[in-house]
Amino acid sequence: MAAETLKVCYNKGCGQKFDPDQNKEDSCTFHPGAPVFHDAYKSWSCCNKKSTDFTEFLNYKGCSLSFHNPVKPVEVKPIVDKSTADEVIEYRAPIRTALPRADFDSPQVIIEPKIAAGLLELAQQLQQSQTKDLADAFMPFVLPPVGTACKNxxxxxxxxxxxxxxGLCTYHPGFPIxxxxMKFWSCCTKRTSDFDEFLKQKGCxxxxHCWDKKKSMESQVKCRYDxxxxxxxxxxxxxxxxxxPSQSSVKLSSVRLSINLYFPEEGGSFNLDIELGGVVxxxxxxxxxxxxxxxxxxxxxxxxxxxxxxxxxTIQEIKKPEPSKLPEDSLKEDFESVDLSDL
Incomplete structure (x- = not known):
């Protein structure tokens, strides 16, 4: 038959030329499904074969038999509005509305911690050896030696x-972080990467002054946190x-975290009470x-x-008002007006 009388089959996966007079039920091997592209894989919806190579995907043999199809599918072209051809489309990310923050003094919930077995054993040993000598509580006060540095x-x-x-003591009530x-104190916002500069930062x-190390440890224990x-x-x-762990606690609200750790050997606690930088x-x-x-x-x-x-x-320091002083002239007049003749 002349090549002019042959027609092209438009079934998916076939693309061969055929003689219309010889078109039978099993003449065409094709894919009745649609192509699927997902996660870098190429496949047909009617087959289970998958490949990441596009050429291999095109060479997949059809999975169904039927007549050849000489009808070319209608190509649907999108309608382009020429009036908006020069329009610039600007995309802006959606603005997320931040959650409202609760009040700092809102009620907190005690978080029940998961306690490691090793810590429980150590805590029992500390409780057994926590008997303190009562004589220490009645020891007479002893002045610190000259040259003793302040422990704040x-x-x-x-x-x-x-x-x-x-004299007034200028110190940091917080803890080093x-x-x-970066290095800074929990009570300040000054940050530095130099350790010497961190040590030189003036208190806030x-x-x-606190000259006794034991007394300072009773009020607070220093702990590093990150x-x-x-x-x-x-x-x-x-x-x-x-x-x-039995005398320590973790309290939490949506905007506040409070941590208290008790150290039996030091007889003091570590306390961290902060307003969180986000909502939890x-x-x-x-x-x-x-x-x-x-x-x-x-x-x-x-x-x-x-x-x-x-x-x-920031906690504002409340200063006590100084006692008012009378002018020297008024004091002089008061003394001069006193009658001492009857004494």
Whole structure:
């Protein structure tokens, strides 16, 4: 037969030329389904064969037999509106509305921690050896030796006599934080990468000097803590040893985290009370107490990255008003007006 009388088959996967007079029920081998492209794989919806190579995909032999199809499918072209051809389409990411923040003083929930077996054994040993000598409580007060340094953070003063207690102590009431190469105090916002500069930072609060190390440890125990985050959680780790889990606690609200760790040997506690840098889901947050640290896993209530762990809360110092002083002239008049003749 002449080539002019042959027609092209438009069935998917065939594409051969055929003689219309010889077109039978099993003349065409084709794919009745549609092409599928998913996860770099190419396949036909009617077959189970998959391939990442496009040429191999085109060479897949059909899976069905039928008549050849001489009818070319109608090509549907999208209608283009020429009036909007020069229009610039601007895409803006949707603005996500931040969740409302609760009040800092809103009620907190006690998080029941998962306690490691090793820490429980150590806590039992500490409780058995926690018998203190009562005589220490009645020991007479002894003045510190001259030259004793103040135990408050960043205070450089030394004890030179009873008059040293009258001076103000400038110190840091918080704790040192080392995070991503930066060093700063939990009570301040000044950050530096140089350790010497960190030690030279002047205190942010004034109070009384503390010359006795034991007394300072009774009020607070220093612990280092750090934090990191993922897309869904913020993890806060407090590095501590020999703390009693039965006398320690973790409290949480949607915007506030409070940690208290009690150390029987020192007779003091580590306290961390911060306003979180984001909103958390309290019901899906957890805590784990281990032998070397406490780790709190905070579930983010909304997607996004936190720029900081907490917002610094400034506490204004309330100064007592100084007693009013009378002018020297008025005092002179009062003394001169006193009649001493009857004495």
């Amino acid at each position: 953070n960043s205070c450089k003063e030394q004890y030179e006599g009873p008059h040293s207690d009258q 080392f995070h991503e190469g 609060e004034t109070g009384r 934090w990191h985050q993922t897309g869904t959680h913020v993890a806060v780790a407090v590095y501590a040893k020999k703390y009693d 889901d309290v019901t899906q947050s957890t805590a784990s107490m281990m032998g070397t640290k406490l780790e709190v896993s905070l579930r983010k209530a909304e997607p996004g990255s936190w720029t900081r762990l907490f917002f610094p809360r």
